[in-house]
Amino acid sequence: MQSISHLPTQQIRNIIRKIRRNLPIEQRLQAEQTIYLQVQQHTKIQLAHNIAIFLxxxxxxxxxxxxxxxxxxxxxxxxxxxxxxxxxxLIFIAYEQDTPLIANQFDIFEPIYDANKIIPYQSLDVIFTPLVAFDDRNYRIGMGGGYYDRLLQNYQQENIYPIGLAFKCQQIDHVMNQAWDIQLPEIIKG
Known part of the structure; x- marks a missing residue:
């Protein structure tokens, strides 16, 4: 667990992103295998129909x-x-094997906008949520745009289950959360 929570948030992001990028391949593959098994055995995922996930x-x-x-x-x-x-x-677009993707302004691949393939947010059962760092209370530090905090403001009332995905090396001792930060119900880590 990283003891860096006293640092400015952007500095925490930079440190954890570098640690995450430099994870030894063997350790990365082993951690991902642990995460994949947890995903496959997860009851909420097994029961879900509409699942949002990030690339x-x-x-x-x-x-x-x-x-x-x-x-x-x-x-x-x-x-x-x-x-x-x-x-x-954020909006969510259906993703199939032949869905064309383009890089957005952050160089993250996303589907091409198609109004016919948008699902209303309230129709999602599970939302896999990206994160840079997290603490044992399941507060997260994202990339800084606030997209997921805005999206998940009412997830409990909408009956949506957000799940973070992370490597254990991304855990810090404490996230200095703000009032608008969303505490995830669960983070699957490996």
Missing amino acids: SFDGEVNTQPIIEYLWQQGKSVFLPLIDPVKPNH
Whole structure:
């Protein structure tokens, strides 16, 4: 557990992102295998129909095997897209094997906007949530845009279950959370 919570948030992001990117390949693969097994055995995921997940970026847990697993289980998979109408918000677009992707302004791949493939946020059962750092209370530090904190403000009332995905090396002793920060019900780590 990293004892760096006294540092400014951006500095924490930089440190943890570097640690995450430099994770030895053997350790990374072993951790991801642990995470994949937890995902496969997770009751809420087994019962879910509509699942939102992110495409890995900058050393994050590789989500491609999770996506493949979800497709094999007959789940509908959705990727986040920065809303072109409300740029501080995310929308979710259906993701299939042949869905074309383009890089957004952060160099993160996302589907091309298609109004016919948008799912209302309230129809999602599970939202896999990216994070840079987290603490044992399941508060997270994201990339700084606040997209997921805005998205998840009412997740309990909407009956949506957000799950963080992280390597254990991303855990810090304390996230200095703000009033608007969302505490995740669960983070799957490996």
